[in-house]
Amino acid sequence: MTHPGAIEVLRAGALTTVQDLGRPGWAHLGVPRSGALDPAALRLANRLVGNPEHAAGLEITLTGCTVRLTRATTVAVTGAEVPVQAGARPGDTGRPLSVPAGTVLRIGPARRGVRSWLAVAGGIDVPPVLGSRATDTLSGLGPPALRDGDRLPLGRPVAAPAPVDSTSCAHPEPELHLTLGPGPREDWFTPTAFDRLFGSAYTISPVSNRVGARLAGAPLPRAVAGELPSEGIVLGAVQVPADGQPLIFLADHPTTGGYPVIGVVTDVTALAQARPGTTVRFHGPQR
Amino acid sequence: MRIRPVGAHALLLDCTTPTDVPEAALVEAWRSELWRRRERGDLIAVEIVPAARTVLLDGLPDPTATARQLTRWASAVAAAATGPEHTRAAGHNADADADASAAANPDADAADVVVPVSFDGPDLPAVADHWGVDVSAVRQRITSTRFRVAFCGFAPGFPYLTGLPAELALPRLATPRPRVPAGSVALAGPYAGIYPGASPGGWQLVGRTDLVLFDVAADPPARLNPGTTVRMVAA
Numbered sequence: 001m002t003h004p005g006a007i008e009v010l011r012a013g014a015l016t017t018v019q020d021l022g023r024p025g026w027a028h029l030g031v032p033r034s035g036a037l038d039p040a041a042l043r044l045a046n047r048l049v050g051n052p053e054h055a056a057g058l059e060i061t062l063t064g065c066t067v068r069l070t071r072a073t074t075v076a077v078t079g080a081e082v083p084v085q086a087g088a089r090p091g092d093t094g095r096p097l098s099v100p101a102g103t104v105l106r107i108g109p110a111r112r113g114v115r116s117w118l119a120v121a122g123g124i125d126v127p128p129v130l131g132s133r134a135t136d137t138l139s140g141l142g143p144p145a146l147r148d149g150d151r152l153p154l155g156r157p158v159a160a161p162a163p164v165d166s167t168s169c170a171h172p173e174p175e176l177h178l179t180l181g182p183g184p185r186e187d188w189f190t191p192t193a194f195d196r197l198f199g200s201a202y203t204i205s206p207v208s209n210r211v212g213a214r215l216a217g218a219p220l221p222r223a224v225a226g227e228l229p230s231e232g233i234v235l236g237a238v239q240v241p242a243d244g245q246p247l248i249f250l251a252d253h254p255t256t257g258g259y260p261v262i263g264v265v266t267d268v269t270a271l272a273q274a275r276p277g278t279t280v281r282f283h284g285p286q287r
Numbered sequence: 288m289r290i291r292p293v294g295a296h297a298l299l300l301d302c303t304t305p306t307d308v309p310e311a312a313l314v315e316a317w318r319s320e321l322w323r324r325r326e327r328g329d330l331i332a333v334e335i336v337p338a339a340r341t342v343l344l345d346g347l348p349d350p351t352a353t354a355r356q357l358t359r360w361a362s363a364v365a366a367a368a369t370g371p372e373h374t375r376a377a378g379h380n381a382d383a384d385a386d387a388s389a390a391a392n393p394d395a396d397a398a399d400v401v402v403p404v405s406f407d408g409p410d411l412p413a414v415a416d417h418w419g420v421d422v423s424a425v426r427q428r429i430t431s432t433r434f435r436v437a438f439c440g441f442a443p444g445f446p447y448l449t450g451l452p453a454e455l456a457l458p459r460l461a462t463p464r465p466r467v468p469a470g471s472v473a474l475a476g477p478y479a480g481i482y483p484g485a486s487p488g489g490w491q492l493v494g495r496t497d498l499v500l501f502d503v504a505a506d507p508p509a510r511l512n513p514g515t516t517v518r519m520v521a522a
Binding site: 024025026027028029030031129130139140141181182183184185229230231232233234236237254255256261263264265266 | 291292293294295296297299301333334335336337338339340341342343345346438439440441442443444445447484501503507508509512513
């Protein structure tokens with residue numbers, strides 16, 4: 001085999017980024033974890049094309065994207081429910097597609113959900129930064145978000161595509177139920193705050209992004225006024241700024257923050273597919 | 288010391304204490320001990336993140352077991368935090384006044400990172416006003432302080448430097464600047480900081496340095512890591 005080829009970006013769409021499993025381990029230097037918002041979906045796409053699960057693919061947001069593959073290869077799309085077209089041939093999500101050299105691959109706008117992951121055999125081979133090829137939209141580490149006309153090198157395939165895999169497309173619910181463990185700053189909030197957090201519905205705000213899912217709903221009143229000195233933040237931390245509207249931190253979250261964290265959501269991956277307006281309800285760890 | 292719950296895989300060590308052990312010294316003692324323990328294999332943690340008054344441990348296989356370890360280690364760490372090394376370096380010693388200059392401080396060791404600074408920041412006069420001194424005294428105060436990187440945050444490689452006395456704490460700008468140039472040396476709250484890259488910022492700018500603070504190709508990528516001691520000298 002000669003040169004492993006490239007992906008040419010014909011239509012980048014609203015936000016398409018290179019993502020892998022991120023760069024954990026550098027938070028003490030102020031480096032966010034980043035990585036695919038739904039790591040399981042990226043891992044699946046990688047398995048389907050014969051890649052190691054940590055290989056870099058594309059994370060595609062809402063409006064889709066169109067690329068040309070310069071060599072014959074295998075691709076797979078996972079995540080949101082999206083139309084896939086390989087040249088003139090309709091494709092499908094959740095399974096490997098063999099495509100000849102020069103194929104134009106169209107991932108259309110999401111019918112349900114928000115984000116898709118495209119894996120290509122060999123992975124996207126941009127230079128790693130601190131061990132990861134992920135685009136970090138907060139700090140700017142990693143490759144910039146894709147633009148029309150970009151060309152991304154592909155790596156060499158290391159294994160045959162998986163002929164069979166357990167696949168499941170995202171089925172975003174109209175209402176998300178998230179498990180939340182209180183702390184570390186539960187004592188900064190009044191009992192009313194917890195009544196509202198566990199007893200009322202919040203909706204995903206349109207200003208949500210890879211840094212965090214912003215929620216709108218009953219404000220969470222504080223028991224302690226004033227500023228909290230900066231402290232470390234984890235994935236899923238629910239931070240409550242001055243206006244009392246909670247924000248759930250996602251992969252590109254800052255490493256430290258100065259607003260109190262009322263609790264931590266156990267599993268944030270469902271938020272990767274939650275459109276603005278989606279209802280969110282919280283419940284405690286013991287339900 | 289109090290251990291706060293943080294979800295299913297993390298803990299927050301809260302170093303806010305009713306005792307007279309300075310929080311920054313306790314945070315530094317914990318950071319240093321936890322990094323050492325992890326290196327030795329006594330502790331499994333993906334992230335150990337010091338901050339103003341806390342140390343976050345994330346990526347723990349069993350937070351309950353880690354909490355028990357932390358409780359066992361607490362008294363030794365508290366003792367280390369009250370030792371002369373930490374109180375001096377954390378800048379909380381009672382005699383850290385304006386005259387404790389670099390020349391007068393025989394403890395400045397070769398491990399200090401020296402940061403050459405041009406003191407020409409646009410907020411220098413405002414800082415001088417706030418401190419009730421003239422501009423040259425601001426420069427003198429900063430160059431005579433032995434700083435320590437208490438933690439990094441805000442941007443990759445941005446150091447929060449302790450060492451200035453609490454009474455010199457400064458407010459942030461009422462309106463942050465949309466763009467602060469890379470290398471800007473700035474003050475806010477009890478901290479000094481250096482912007483590794485251009486970014487928006489609300490700290491008061493006193494100078495700038497050409498020192499590269501963050502380089503993804505370097506090992507470690509940050510020039511100023513938590514625990515590092517720092518001297519600023521006039522460029």
